[in-house]
Amino acid sequence: MDQRKLKIGAAVVAGLVILFIAGRQFLKWQSTQKDQARVEQANKQAEKEAKQTVASLHQLCRYADSVGIDTSRYVVEPDADKAEAGAKLTALLMEVRYGKKPSRMTYNGLPEAVDSSWAKKVGTTVSLKMMTEFATFAPYNQLATYYNRLRKRAKGNPAVSDSLRQIRQTLNFYRYVNRFNPDQFVIVNIPAGELNVFDRTGKRLLPMQVIAGKPDKRTPCMTTYIKDIVAYPYWNVPRKIALEEMLPRMQRDLSYIYNQNLQILDEKNREVDPEEIDWEGLSTTNFPYRVRQASGCENSLGLIKFDLENPLAIYLHDTNSRDLFTLTADRWRSHGCVRVQKPVELANLVLGKQTFDAGFMNRCMIDQKPQTLSIPKRFPVFIAYNTADVDAAGKLKFYKDVYALNE
Known part of the structure; x- marks a missing residue:
């Protein structure tokens, strides 16, 4: 009887051990199944997100192509992973909004206001509406429209291809201006022989002619700002x-x-x-x-000088030869500084108040010492070399390559 009980007890213990082992194996198998299911789900989600990122990148590339961006650097295979597609999507978003630094920039004196985290916040949800929200500058949009019209007849036509290249350079310049987020700013376009004061919508607040450096005394391209204004300046001869x-x-x-x-x-x-x-x-x-x-009417800087931040001794100024704006079409005859056609109007706009009256330029008082006028805040100035642009009427213009930089 005792042996029978022992056998039964042993059998029960053995059964419990087997049941325990089997239960543990079952739980382990069940856990493995759940892990595999989670991995499969994660893989499916990653694959879905990768496809969505690739699709967003392709959509953004189509838009970028339409505004003159070379998208060949952003191409990925259809089965690219999310990390690769995401990195290129982020980089392209930044270029669409902020452009690339123009190769002709000699000096950069403006601090950039780039939101480096913006593209990552956007994620993979990219839409045409979102892109156009950052393209509010009217000349940029007008130029992009001309660019797409010309693209349709560019094949096999070298002249049109060259025109497209020039337009792309200007479109990139306007995107680059977004890095500084200015409310109002000056753009001096050397080939056009023009200065325009713009607001952030692209409205021209004060267009005028300028005289820039001659081909052997080139005005350098730069981003800078007006520090102050000097009435009756000396000319410290270089x-x-x-x-x-x-x-x-x-x-x-x-x-x-x-x-x-x-x-x-x-x-x-x-x-x-x-x-x-x-x-x-x-x-x-x-x-x-x-x-x-000495200061005065015969001073080469005229009666008003706009001091620019830069180490190259380049500034905007009036001139004692104002008749050059009407007697000749040669806008490239200075030693590098920029002579402006409307110094009084520009000074009053920058100062934010009517400091100089209409008769200031004609009174030409003698024995005047230079007077430095502080401005309310830094006024951004971009000196650019854009051989293609739109004029005040929104018409496409190509300007003479006066410095032969496009050759």
């Missing part, structure tokens, strides 16, 4: 001009100094009497002076 152009004339005839209202200053910024200088002993390598032109 040393190269003083040595190469003025010194030989001064050595030949001292009357040149008086006729041009020039002042010779020593190293301590004290004015020196030209009659007391040993001109024969001076040369381009031995000239311990600097040259300044």
